[in-house]
Each structure stands twice: as structure tokens, then as C-alpha cells.
Amino acid sequence: MRKQGVYKERCMPTRNIRGLIFSLVYVMLGLLIFANCYNGWTEKQSYTYHVEAVNYEYEKISCSEEKSFYINVVSTNTKMISLNGCDFGDLGKIKLFLKKEDSGSIFSLDNVCSEGEIVNISVEDYRLSKGRYLLTIINDSESDVLVSIDEDNTLNNSQIIEFGYKDEAVLFTLMGWCIIALVGGLCYFLLKKREESFLILSIIVGLVFIIIIPPYTAPDELRHFARAYDISEGNIVCTNYYSSDEYDGQLFPVCDLPDELFRLKLLSEQNAIYYANETNSKIAIDAYLNEFTNFFSGKQNKTPIFGDYTTSAIAFLPQAMGIICGEVLRCNPIIVFYMSRVFNMVIASILAYLGFKIIPKYKKIYMAVYFCPSIVFLRSTDSTDGFFLSIIMLFVAYALAISVNQVELRKRDYFCLSILAAIIGLIKLPYLLILLIIFFIPKDYFCFGRRGNAHGHGRIIYFIVSFTVALLIYKISHNLLDNNPFASAPGAASSTEISMSHVSYIANNTVKFLVMYCSECIIALPNYISQSITFPTFEYITIPFIVYVMLLAREAEDCEEKPLTKNVLIGTAVFMWMAIVGAFYFVGTPQLGYIWGIQGRYLHPIEFLTIIALAKKTQNTIELRDVEMLSLIFIGVYYFEIIKYYWI
Template identity: 25%
Template sequence: MFKDGFTNKLYMELKNYWLVWSIAFVVFLLFSLYIYENRSTFIVPREIEHTVMNQKKSEMTIGEITGDMEITQSFVAEQNQFMRIKIPFGTYNRQLQGNFGFELIDVESDEVIFTRDLPLNELQDGLDHNIDFPVIRNARGKEFEFTITGQGLDPGKTATIWRSSKDDYMQGKLIINGRDMQSDLRFKVMDVETKPLLSKQKFMMIGISILLFFLLSVVVLRIFKDKLHKAFLITAIPIGLAMVLIIPPFDQLDELEHYYRAFEVSEGKFINQQTEQGLGNFIPASLVETVYDVRYIHQSGYKYSIVKEAFQNKLNPEDRQFLRNYASSYPPLIYVPQALGMMLGRLIFDSPLMMMFLGRLINFVAYIAIVYAALKVVPVKKNLFYLFALLPMSIIHAASLSADGITNAMALLFVAYILKLAYGKVDKITKRHLIILIGIGLFVTLSKIVYIPMLLLFLLIPLKKFTNKKDYLKKFLIVFVGCLIPFIIWNLMNLSNMSVPDLRGNPGVSPKEQVMFVLLHPIFYIKTLFVTLFSLGPSQLVAMIGKVATNYQYPAPSIIIYTFLFMMLLFGLINDENDLKMQGRRMDRGILVFILLAVMLLIYTALYVGYNTVGNPIIYGIQGRYFVPIAILFFLSISNYQIINKNKDINLLIQTIIHCCMYALLFTYLVNING
């Protein structure tokens, strides 16, 4: 009887949800094929580097290497063998021709071990250049030196090398043209072994485990098909945690700047200080050294051995160096989760790299908690909010140290709470509601000035939920002023920092002259806006969803991006019975569109003034991620209340499709990052 009952239940399940289980089964097979087809990424032997010696101090350069200039650096091997020296050259981003000479010598025997030419056209500005030679064995404790010569190169047609400002590396010395510089070049000495990332057995076990976990998670989704806030957790938590771990350190967009800013906040340094070196803060040199160890080393696959070694770096908070961090202009409030993670890493592990990973983790946990609350409170368009909660761009940023993760989550919660007050079971707007609105709105307005118009969403709340028009106006002003006063206070406190120009921008940028140009040529600027929108808008749209979200540009498959876009358009247009609460006032659609256009105009104008040269005919520098906090307003504004969906099982279908998309993104990243 039990067997018959189970068979009947299984039959009814497959009958009622045949499309869902068909999609899950087909995707499972596709994932299996994808893993098998990319097995070589993990089981074919590859080079794995191990650091033998590392001099990472680099506060200055030696100047251009020209003429018969001769640079000699000595070092002592700390391991038994090595076969590679890595040197980052500065090319000034020029296309160079010619060669440097390179020679490696065993100091004890005065034997020339290796010589070769280094073609300048193979050097990449600021990136390590590998100089390989036959394996040198029995090297531990022995002294070696390498020499680089200019070979007659002329000024302006050559490169340079970074060096330390003082002699921190006591086992070696830097000599330029016979002169002891009392410092050292920045370089690494490496041993290299060849082996696969995983054995075939481990690869099979891990692959099967991930596939089974995927199937199990689809089953769990079925249980929570009518509870989107819980279904969100089933998809977001494993994907986000995986992103926290698998994306190489500082490969996230602007994560380096956010790393330094989160550390400043964790120490209570909220504002840049005026010092002899300029405006900035003194941070532990070990942070900068750790960044140097692991940043920009993953172009040809994740360097696990190098990252593992970097975990051994100690914080050493007494040894500090000056840093001018451009992210210091952002308020400390949006760095609280990252700072908490870094404080935890500092107290327990004393490791700068562990601080980074714990900062990522706590930032992701905060994103999950805030978005969970948004999905739970929003009374309408839950499917649309579910889609935005799982945007690849949002999840990837939440799994980094970026402040955008908190900004995106808080913006979603702010819109959700406004919709609750406007269309939910709220009879009267009370002080409690105002306090919550101000608390959420603070995160939105403080993050970037361009999002301030989002406060006008308050106008969606009907007049009937207030005592009278006077009460309506008073409470609107309380929210508006309550969010703006902290914004004004912060910017007044931070005025000196904001007045220093961002030296990373284009050299021809002049905000003051650009503002004057816009005021004197309004028609030209309007034309510039439309040209930018039509020429760059489509690429910014797919970028907003998450086409590329990292420095190394691991691309998300187009099918994932366009599935999200299609779903957002679909569930923006169609409505369920709860969504019909939104059709009462025609002006609401106009409010949404006005706020959307106002924020877009501010974003475009801010980039035009602060990033582009005066009178530029197109606005460059706009990234799709800037539109994530406001994009949902567009999809809310296109609702067609004549299209009503009465099939509640569509929730499970959309959850399954998006769940499959996110796992496809994870598999793609795993292959691309390790490829």
C-alpha cells in the first residue's frame, strides 16, 4: 500500500509539474556534459608556482632604463630550487621596441648561469614579466644576482622597474651603474611544478556532488514554491558563498579600493587626514604587500599556491605607509558589514587576506538578510523583486567587498517598503513607519548623491493613509529632511576630501569648466545624452544584469543575461491578483518614470562632469551597475493591468529557471576562473 501511495504521489507530481521537472532534468544533463567537456581545466597538468623569495616593497621607480645603464640586484634563495624570476616593468603604456639584456649569476662561483634578451614589446605595464631558465637546484642559502642592461635604448622609448625607498630586504642589495642604492628592486623568485588541480577521482567526486546538490536544491524549491523569500535563500546562499570563495582576491570591480576603505572604517578612520604626504590615511604596509602578492596573477588560471602563501602574511599594524584612497569619500555607514568582517579577521587570524575573505562573507550575509526582508514585506510584484534579488551583478557584488552590494539591497528594500505602505495592509502612516523609512533611506542617499530622487517614491503613498494634506506634507518633509541632513553633514565633514581631484581620471577633465560648458550649450548636452543612450545604452543594459562583473572580465553566458531580461520584462508586464492593488492611481506610473529619468540624468551628468573632457560628444565611464538600484522602477512602470496571471504554479517555474541560470553562471565562472 505504501508503495502504491508513493507511486501515485510521484505520478501526480510529474503530471502537475512536468515542465518544471523536464527543465531540471534537461539542465542536469547539460551541466553533466559541460563538466565533462571542461574536465581538462582541472585534471590536465599545469604550472603551479611557489615563492622562493619575494621583495614586494615598491614606493618608487629607478627611472627609464637607457643607454648602457646597468641594474644589478642580489638575493638569497630561501628554498632548494627555483626556475623563474618575475619582475613588473613599467612601460608607461607605450608601444616599445628593442631589448633589455638579462644575466643571472651564482655569486659564490661567479658563474654566469643564464643570459637572454628581454623584448620590450612583450612587457605589459605594471604586470609581472616571467623570466624562465633551467632549474637551479641545491640553491637554499646561496646568493645570486641578476643584471638588467639598457642596450643603447633612448629616453622615451624604454621602460622602468619599481624599487623600494629603503633597504628593507637585508639579504640583497640594488646596484645601479656601480652605485649602492640602499634599496631593492621589486621582484619574485619562483619555483614551478607541473601537476593538475585535481586528480581524476577527486574531480569525479566533486562534480557528482555538485550535480546532486543542484538536483536536491530543485526539490527544496518545490517545497517553498509559494514563499519567494525562502526560495531566494535556496538559490542565493550556495551561489553567493561559492562566489565569495572562488573569485580570486581583488578581481572584483574596484574591490581593491573597497578593501582599503573597509579597513579604514574598521579602525574608526572615517575621514581622510591631512598629512605631510597629502590627504589620506596611514594603513599597515602588509595590506598593500598582500594586494601586490595576489592581484593580477590570475590571467591564466587561479594561482592557488600563491594565494595560499599569502594567507601566511601577518598584519603587523605598527609598520604603516601613507595611502590616498579614492573610496575614502564614501560614507562609513555602507562599509559596516565589510568592516565587521575585517575586524573579525584581524582579531582571530591576524591575516590581511583572511580579513578580505571574511569581509566578503559578512557583506554577503548582510545582503541576504536585507533582501530577504524586502521579499517578505513587498505586497505586490513579488516575482519581479525575486528576479532583481538574484541579478548576477547584485549577487557577485554582494559576494565582494564592494559597497554596491549594500546599496543595491537597501534600494530594493526601500522600494519594497514604500510599496508596502502604499498598497499593503497599512491603514495609517505612523511615526514607526517614518523611522523605518529614514533608516533605510539613509543607506540609499548616503551611498551616492545621484540616488536622492528615490526619496520621491514617498509620493506613491495615497493621501487617504494620512490624517489630511497637512499631515501628508509634514511626514513627507520629515522623511526627506531626515535622509538629507545626514547626507549634508557627511559631505560637509568630507569636503576637503571631495575637493581633491581624482587623479585616475582623464588628464583633460575639468569639472568646473564642464559645468560651464553644459550651462552655455544645453542643446549640445541634450544631444550628447541621447547619443550616449542610443549608442552605449544596450551594452549598459546587459552590463547592469551582470554580463561582466570582474576585473578579469569572466563573462556570463548570453543565455543567462537574456533570460533575466526576458523574465523581468514578462513579470513587469503581467500581474497576479495581488498586483491589481497598484492600478488605482494613474499618477503612480508617472512618479516612477520621473524618478527613473531623474536618477539617470544625474548619473550621466555626474560622469560627464567628473570623468569626461570638456565638450566631449559622448559620455564615457558609465557602468551598468550604477543603474541596478533604480532599474526596478522601469519594470514596475510598464505593468499592464489587463494581463492577469491566475496560475500560482508559475512561481515554481520562474524559480526553477532562475535557479538553473545561477548554477549555470557558477559553472561558467568555475571554468573561466581556472582556465
């Protein structure tokens, strides 16, 4: 035995050597992908920016008539303005003049051509400044001219903009990646306590991703932010309802969101103002940078918050705190938005840190899961999912700590577990089934009265009481928040309610329902797992990360649960997944023929429990700090993919 120990000691790499190896891998992979980003930035010559209005109407300019319309120029690098949905007829007899709204300079536009219903106007020689312009059209032809305008008399137009930030973009891209590398290296080599390292890395990585992830890119982020803003204004219960033609005249809950915050959803190169189009994609950099010079005008936009107005305000408290802080400091709109993200990320990180600190085992799995690329993405946005997952992981860590410490539950343990469970149920009811994991805590630990007076059925009694109380709290909260019986939600998005129409559909179409349900639970599961690893999905990161986490569970942990505990964890995960799929059936209308709205992010708590259940005790040499570096390698690669996806 002694010889084996000496052999292992001599052959095992030292911590510093392993750290240097991990750092080298991080640098090599990063530089390889950075080269691709560099080429993307340097080859990007121009881009097209277009924002649709809710409604466009044709405006006629008769023979010998003159009319003026607005155009908002977003960049000093605008090369061409394209008027969409036009009919100019004899283009040679139509005169165009451009004048800035607040100046006397008038430009005669001569370089004009048409392609079908699009009229292209070259403005490269004029070096237009940013701002609002009046385009005057004089019709000297013998036929009418048609242009497409919105309700503000602004022309339906697209702008081709020269990309003028190549050097800055390359430097910015490299700087964010280096910050993650530097902080990761310092934590690896200098910090002794991995709990401190966990918190520092979570916050620093979160801050970097807050910057590189554009506004309103996470699922439902616009509605989550709008609901948080409503709460920051003191509207815990929504009392504002609105009817819109966009949703066939249905009445739905809205928040009076400042127009400057709503319009952060219009930063994509190709986007629409429609409520249903909530997320940005490829960002128009000039439009994005312009937001840093905007200030609140007092104009409000009625932003729908269906699906979120019945969710407890607890889920939105971190964002609301950030909004209040930003407004107290008199920040401009986009900074207020980022303040809400920062508060959301920091509070989520602190909750996860508390769980990481008290969890007695599986710290490697805990860290790997929490630094999963998609989880890093979600907690760096205004989505409630990062905050919610942190609460669930804290609950699991607390239960494991009680189980391992081999002491009966104290009053504060009952209280803390019950409070955490109630919060989980208030935010997303199906996850209340997480309470099932208390069954891996030995029943002798559930004592009532004096020390040592364990109750034979104490565990079951506690589960029933806690579950029932949490359900009652949810029901009371839901009834208070859902205060308008005439409100409905657009399309298939509604609150989870068991209606007779759903029950009737199941009774009359039992086989069809079972096929649909099993298809979502089993057949579609691999696709949801893939979605849960990276958002947006990058397959070349997803598959290696799954292999990494599974190898970590099977080969790197130094503990293993008893069969009963494994069964409880797996059973809880299965029941939660079945409940989630079932809940989403009731979200949609029965006639849809499929279960609507499930996404990979709903699997995160389930995956956490499953990976713990699969852990196998091994004689390993990998340290917790090594898991940090391995996770950062994935995050470093993911960082560049986010840059390419949204910015290049």
C-alpha cells in the same frame, strides 16, 4: 467553468514533476559547461606570473664586477625565470648563481638564453622551494651588464610555473556547483515558506561565490575594502592625506592598509602594483595559495580611497564588522579579507530577505532581480553595491506594503521610510529620488494627528520634509568627511561637486553638452543594461536572462499596478537615471568631452522599478519556487563562466 478547471488540473504538471524538469535542465546545462571547464583545467600546462614594481631602475654591473639581487620564487613548480629589461651582452661570459636567502645551497645556473631584453633562466631541474632567493651575477665579459630592479633590489622578473593542481581544481569546480544544486533542490522540495528559501539560497550561493571570486575583482573593491578597514580602525573621518608622483603630486586621501591586504591585488598572472590598477584578472593559483600562509608583518601601505572617503561610513559597516571579527579571531590577512566579504553578503541578504518578506506582490520579480548574476557577484564581494541595493529593495517593498494594506501610515512607517531614504541618500545621493515612489501610496493614507484626519497635501508635505532632511543630513555628513580643501582626486575621479567650471562649460557649450548628455542617457543605455546583467559581461547569459525576466513580468505575475502607479514607478526610474548621468558629469572635469565613470551596476535599482511597472496580470501556473529554480539555472551557468574567466 468547472470543465476548464478540471482540464487545467489534469494537464498542469505537478510541482514535483516541474522540479525534476528544472533539476534536469540545471544538470544538463551544468555538465555541458563543466565539460568545457574540465578540458580547460586538463589542458592548462603552465602559466606566467609577473608583478611589476612602482618604479624600476637600471643597475649596471661593470666588467669583472659581481652583484647580487633578490628574486621571490612563488611556486615549487617554477620551470623558468625570465629577467625583464636586461642587457647581458656576451651571455657566454656571464656567470649566474642562485642561493636561497635562508639556506647555504648554491645553484650554478647554466641553462640560460636571451631574447632581446629578456634573459630566460631554466630552473626546472633544481625544483626550487618557495621563498626569497639571491641571484648573483658575475660579469666576466668586456662590456657592462644592465639589469632592471625595483627599490627593494628585486629583479624585474616573470616566472613560468607548471600548473600542478589539475585534479584538485576539477574537484573544487564540481563541488561548488553541486552545493548550489543540492541546496536549491532541498529548498524546492522541502521548504514550504519561500521567504526562508530566499534567505538560505542567498547566503549559500553568496558563500560559494565569495570563494570563487578572487580578491579585488569587483569595481572599486580595493578602495571599498580600504575604506572599511580604515573605519574598523576607528577612522570614521579620513585624516590621512598623501602626495604621490603617480598622480602628478596631487594630494589625495589614503588609508594605512596592512601590506599583506594591499598585496592581494597582485594575484593576477599579469598585474601591476600601481594604485590605478585596482582589480585582479586571471589568477596565478600558486601566488593565491601562498596568501593562506602569510601573517601580518606590521608593514603599512598608503592606499588611496578617493571617491569613497566622503561616502558615509554606513555603507562600509558590514565589511568593517567582518574585519574586526577576523582580527579578534587572529586570522591571517586573506581570511580577514574573506570575513569582510561574508559579513557584507550576509547583512545584504538579511536586508533583502526583510523586503522579500513584507512585499505583498511581485515576489517573483523581486527574487529574479535579486538573483541576477551581476547582483550575486557584487554582494559576494566587498563592494558596497550589494548592500546598497538591498536597502533600496527594502524601501520599495515597504512602500508597496503600505499601499496594498490600505491603512494610513503609522508613526513607525514615517520613521522607517525616512530613515531608509536618508541612508540611501547618504550612500549615493542621486538615488534619494527613490522617495518619489511614495506618490503611488494613496494620499488619504498620510494622516496627521488622530486616526482618520487625513491631510489633503500630506503626501507632498511628507515628501518635501523627508527629502529636505535627507539632503541636510547628506550635506552635514559630506562637509564633515571632506575635511581637507587641498585634497584632490586623480584624473577624473572626484567627489560630486557642482563647480562654476562645470556650469560655465554648460553655458558656453550648451549644444555639445546636450548631445553628450543625451548620448549617455539614451544611446549608451543598451550597453549599460548588458553590463548590469553579468559581470564580467557574458552575452550568451545576458540576453536569455533579460528575456526571462521580461517574460516573468508579462506572463507570470498575478497582479498589475494602476496606470498612476506605473507612471510613478517609470517616472522615478527615469529621473534617477537622469540624475545619475548628471552626477557623473560633475565627477569628471568639464574638458573631458564625455561623461566619465558610468557603469551598468548603477542601473540595478532603476531596472527593479521598471520591471515592476511592466508587470501584467495573468492567469499563470508558475510558482515562486519555480522562479527559484529558473534563477539557479542561470546562476549555475554563470558559476562556470566565473571559474573559466578568473581561474583557467
